[in-house]
Amino acid sequence: RRQISAVVNGRPKFLEIFGEQYPTDSITNITPAIIAKLPLRLHTRPSHPLDTLRTLVESHYSDFAHLSSLSPLVSPFKNFDELSFPQDHPGRAATDSYYVNKDLMLRTHTSAHEVEVFRRGEDKWLLTADVYRRDEIDGSHYPIFHQMEGARIFSADASGMKEVEEDNERLRHRLGQANILIEDVPHISPSNPNQPTHDPLYSELVAQNLKLSLNSLMLTLFGGPGIGGATAAAPLRVRWIEAYFPFTSPSFEVEVFFRGKWLEILGSGVVRQATLDTANVPNKIGWAFGLGLERIAMILYSIPDIRLFWSTDERFLSQFTDKEITTFQPYSKYPSCFKDVSFWTPQNVTLHENDFCDVVRDVAGDLVEDVKKANDFVHPKTNRTSLCFRINYRSMDRSLSNEEANEIQLQVVSRLQEQFGVEIR
Ligand code: FA5
Ligand code: MG
Numbered sequence: 001r002r003q004i005s006a007v008v009n010g011r012p013k014f015l016e017i018f019g020e021q022y023p024t025d026s027i028t029n030i031t032p033a034i035i036a037k038l039p040l041r042l043h044t045r046p047s048h049p050l051d052t053l054r055t056l057v058e059s060h061y062s063d064f065a066h067l068s069s070l071s072p073l074v075s076p077f078k079n080f081d082e083l084s085f086p087q088d089h090p091g092r093a094a095t096d097s098y099y100v101n102k103d104l105m106l107r108t109h110t111s112a113h114e115v116e117v118f119r120r121g122e123d124k125w126l127l128t129a130d131v132y133r134r135d136e137i138d139g140s141h142y143p144i145f146h147q148m149e150g151a152r153i154f155s156a157d158a159s160g161m162k163e164v165e166e167d168n169e170r171l172r173h174r175l176g177q178a179n180i181l182i183e184d185v186p187h188i189s190p191s192n193p194n195q196p197t198h199d200p201l202y203s204e205l206v207a208q209n210l211k212l213s214l215n216s217l218m219l220t221l222f223g224g225p226g227i228g229g230a231t232a233a234a235p236l237r238v239r240w241i242e243a244y245f246p247f248t249s250p251s252f253e254v255e256v257f258f259r260g261k262w263l264e265i266l267g268s269g270v271v272r273q274a275t276l277d278t279a280n281v282p283n284k285i286g287w288a289f290g291l292g293l294e295r296i297a298m299i300l301y302s303i304p305d306i307r308l309f310w311s312t313d314e315r316f317l318s319q320f321t322d323k324e325i326t327t328f329q330p331y332s333k334y335p336s337c338f339k340d341v342s343f344w345t346p347q348n349v350t351l352h353e354n355d356f357c358d359v360v361r362d363v364a365g366d367l368v369e370d371v372k373k374a375n376d377f378v379h380p381k382t383n384r385t386s387l388c389f390r391i392n393y394r395s396m397d398r399s400l401s402n403e404e405a406n407e408i409q410l411q412v413v414s415r416l417q418e419q420f421g422v423e424i425r
Contacts, residue, residue, distance in 0.1 A: 022100050108133050111247060128147070338392055374389060
């Protein structure tokens with residue numbers, strides 16, 4: 001086979017993203033399917049459920065600055081180093097994140113913008129954005145999802161702490177009237193300590209402000225009786241859990257009890273002083289949180305499959321035209337079509353499950369509902385690895401014929417052979 005000049009070892013020399021040409025290198029793993037979705041920005045599409053949810057959170061935090069148009073292309077330095085991620089953090093691996101090349105990646109979280117927004121001088125802000133992580137394929141995982149980052153900083157002095165205490169009083173009052181049951185953890189503990197440079201009393205007050213503020217947001221989002229939240233008989237239940245993030249301490253996660261299950265909604269904590277120092281706001285102390293919009297929207301609207309957010313089917317989109325939360329009326333499920341693929345990987349080639357899933361997503365798009373690894377073993381004599389995956393083809397919008405699924409399956413197989421040199425069994 002002849003190689004065309006723009007291609008080195010099956011990899012194009014350049015990738016075009018937002019009209020710019022970017023050189024590729026050995027770490028490049030961003031696929032055409034992902035590049036095609038970069039301009040879509042679902043969180044700003046009128047009457048899309050993610051846009052409605054963004055608007056709802058923004059109106060709850062009405063005196064915060066609202067940002068939602070920052071480019072998803074960031075340096076690994078910004079996504080990780082500036083936030084004190086260690087060099088060996090697993091999130092940096094090319095199996096977990098999308099790289100354009102070694103110096104440019106797709107943000108994996110909205111925290112990637114903390115330093116730049118604090119540096120602009122914003123001290124109360126919300127930022128909504130699409131984020132990207134390589135992952136498995138199933139009804140609750142998609143390589144693109146949306147997060148909302150919120151942050152607030154105060155002067156690290158008596159006047160700043162007076163402002164915190166006043167705000168805590170206001171929030172306590174609102175929550176005191178509400179039908180909400182909160183399971184708390186200490187603001188500071190030996191396993192979730194304040195930072196050495198922080199006055200423990202300040203850290204305590206700020207962590208308390210974070211919790212009150214988010215409990216109040218949970219009440220706004222989930223507290224309505226019509227949406228399965230609090231009722232006179234059953235209050236809304238929220239629980240706080242100690243967590244760890246490299247860029248906050250103390251750190252917390254929040255779960256909400258909804259229709260019989262605890263669901264993780266967000267990560268949060270007291271911002272690491274290193275972040276604020278880098279942002280050139282050294283004499284401040286504050287909190288930040290990052291919440292997952294799809295998670296919340298799936299709960300609020302009862303949306304059963306994360307692929308639906310990307311649907312252009314009128315039967316989906318027409319259900320969200322008013323700015324109110326209404327339960328999604330599912331339309332009929334079409335039949336599944338399972339196809340297996342088994343192969344030997346070449347010697348010295350490791351094929352991560354996420355690599356397999358990216359091939360499937362690139363070829364089949366949203367026609368695949370889930371992928372499961374059926375089997376893997378190493379041949380005792382040849383030392384080669386055998387893998388078997390089961391692909392579940394199912395369209396959300398129409399009935400998929402067996403011929404069509406076979407056709408796509410053939411393309412998946414040939415892409416695996418070309419890209420990874422696998423030998424089909
Ligand atoms: C973060 O991304 C941190 N940046 C959050 C943070 C911000 C902590 C500020 C401290 C201060 P995490 O990876 O846990 O943390 O993701 C945060 C939220 O995003 C989760 O609680 C969840 O609601 C959502 N989320 C995470 N992974 C996925 C996924 N694969 N699909 C959909 N939603 C997800
Ligand atoms: Mg988490």
